[in-house]
Amino acid sequence: MAFFTKPATVSRDAPPTPIVGPLIAMRNIEKVFETPAGRTYVLRRISGEIQPGEFVSIMGPSGAGKSTLLAILGMLDSAWTGEFFFVGHPVHAMSHKQRVALNKEHIGFVFQQYHLIDDLTVAENLDIPLSYRNVKRSEREAIVADTLDKFGMVGKKDLYPRQLSGGQQQLVGVARAVIARPKLILADEPTGNLHSSQGREIMELFKKLNSEGTTIIQVTHSEENAKFGHRIIELKDGWITGSEGPVG
Numbered sequence: 001m002a003f004f005t006k007p008a009t010v011s012r013d014a015p016p017t018p019i020v021g022p023l024i025a026m027r028n029i030e031k032v033f034e035t036p037a038g039r040t041y042v043l044r045r046i047s048g049e050i051q052p053g054e055f056v057s058i059m060g061p062s063g064a065g066k067s068t069l070l071a072i073l074g075m076l077d078s079a080w081t082g083e084f085f086f087v088g089h090p091v092h093a094m095s096h097k098q099r100v101a102l103n104k105e106h107i108g109f110v111f112q113q114y115h116l117i118d119d120l121t122v123a124e125n126l127d128i129p130l131s132y133r134n135v136k137r138s139e140r141e142a143i144v145a146d147t148l149d150k151f152g153m154v155g156k157k158d159l160y161p162r163q164l165s166g167g168q169q170q171l172v173g174v175a176r177a178v179i180a181r182p183k184l185i186l187a188d189e190p191t192g193n194l195h196s197s198q199g200r201e202i203m204e205l206f207k208k209l210n211s212e213g214t215t216i217i218q219v220t221h222s223e224e225n226a227k228f229g230h231r232i233i234e235l236k237d238g239w240i241t242g243s244e245g246p247v248g
Contacts, residue, residue: 021088023184023215024050024073029082031068031238042068043080044238052183055210056217057226060235066219067188069235073217074107074186075099087183104132108177110187114169116161122172123148123157129180143179151175167198174205178214185209187218191225203228 029046032039043065050056058066071077072084075091078099084091089102108129109115116125123144130140148154151171161169170190177185187206191199199222207228210216218229226232234242 022049022085023052023054023087025083025085027083029069029072029080029084031065031072031077031080041238043072046082046240048233048240048243050215050217052215053210053213054215054217054231055206055229057229057232058217058219058235059221059223059226059232060241063237064235065238066235070186070188070217070219073184074109075103104129106183108180108182108185110170110173110177110185110190112189112192114161114166114173114193116169116172116176118161121158121160122153122164125161125172126176126179129176133180147175147179165198167194167201170194170198170202171205174202174209178209183215185214185216187216189219189221191220191222199225 026049027047030044031042033042034040046069058069060066068077072080073086075086078096082092086102087106091099091102094102117128120128126144126147127140130143135143144157145154148157151174153168153171153175156164156168161172164172170193174190177187185206190206191202194202203225206216206218216229218225220226231243233240
């Protein structure tokens with residue numbers, strides 16, 4: 001039996017499909033590098049669950065394994081051991097092609113460096129995630145128009161990233177991450193390059209998206225940003241050393 005079905009067409013009006021059980025379940029996830037001096041563990045025995053609708057913050061010092069864990073959850077890293085279930089799918093048993101399809105269907109990313117395509121306009125950057133799915137061009141144009149309106153960027157749709165401020169570029173990055181209505185948003189230091197007021201605007205936007213049902217996992221060094229979430233997971237030297245707040 002196939003691990004996943006063909007990605008469904010994105011609709012502006014269709015309600016999100018309810019998820020039964022945890023969105024993410026991890027069992028003894030480990031990542032290790034072999035070096036001349038021996039094994040270097042980046043992650044050790046990571047286990048736990050993320051429930052649908054949670055807003056989780058992952059914190060810890062530099063080198064703790066935060067971004068590595070986020071890359072594994074986003075299926076960008078396949079060199080690890082253990083068991084990882086996403087929406088019931090056994091990611092650890094999937095092929096690279098199957099993981100890519102699952103990623104494109106369900107996950108949106110927000111990065112510290114924005115990662116917008118310089119040669120595309122704001123509207124064209126927003127269209128990219130929709131182009132990966134079975135969405136007709138006319139419907140994609142309507143979804144992009146709605147998203148531009150929702151994020152207050154109608155007047156900037158024909159501008160290029162270099163013509164925007166850092167805060168505006170990150171706003172486009174968030175809009176691009178959510179435009180296809182993913183089940184999960186992964187954010188890696190999403191306000192790291194922004195002024196405090198711009199950063200708070202992005203975090204308030206995350207809070208609103210989460211209240212509408214989107215699950216969010218962010219990596220952050222900011223205690224203020226972490227408090228926007230429901231729960232804080234602390235990492236140190238690759239181990240989970242603490243968890244604050246309710247589960248689910």
